[in-house]
Amino acid sequence: MFQNKNVVNRVLVFRKLMRLRxxxxxxxxEHTNAFEGLxxxxxxxxxxxxxxxxxxxxxxxxxxxxxxxxxTLGNVGPEGKQVSLARVKSSxxxxxxxxxxxxxxxxxxxxxxxxxx
Numbered sequence: 001m002f003q004n005k006n007v008v009n010r011v012l013v014f015r016k017l018m019r020l021r022x023x024x025x026x027x028x029x030e031h032t033n034a035f036e037g038l039x040x041x042x043x044x045x046x047x048x049x050x051x052x053x054x055x056x057x058x059x060x061x062x063x064x065x066x067x068x069x070x071x072t073l074g075n076v077g078p079e080g081k082q083v084s085l086a087r088v089k090s091s092x093x094x095x096x097x098x099x100x101x102x103x104x105x106x107x108x109x110x111x112x113x114x115x116x117x
Contacts, residue, residue, distance in 0.1 A: 013041045028096040055083040
């Protein structure tokens with residue numbers, strides 16, 4: 001699709017990357033796959049992207065409701081500066097699982113409370 005490595009194609013891919021947003025409740029796996037697809041396109045166009053920049057870009061796709069994760073990632077590692085793409089992706093998938101588990105537990109408690117009434 002993006003075989004020509006001209007400036008226009010680089011800008012188009014980079015623009016898609018910058019506009020990518022995660023919507024709460026959607027699949028984090030699908031979001032990270034879309035992100036990685038855009039990274040692949042950028043790489044094929046020889047757009048230089050450092051690993052930490054990729055991690056920061058992935059975090060920047062998130063809504064404010066994920067801000068706690070930013071703080072957590074910032075407090076881990078040497079001086080909070082190691083934000084690799086792999087570490088961010090793993091943290092996002094773990095956080096999504098934690099949120100889903102919390103929602104299931106909350107819904108279960110609500111069902112128990114309603115049946116007791």
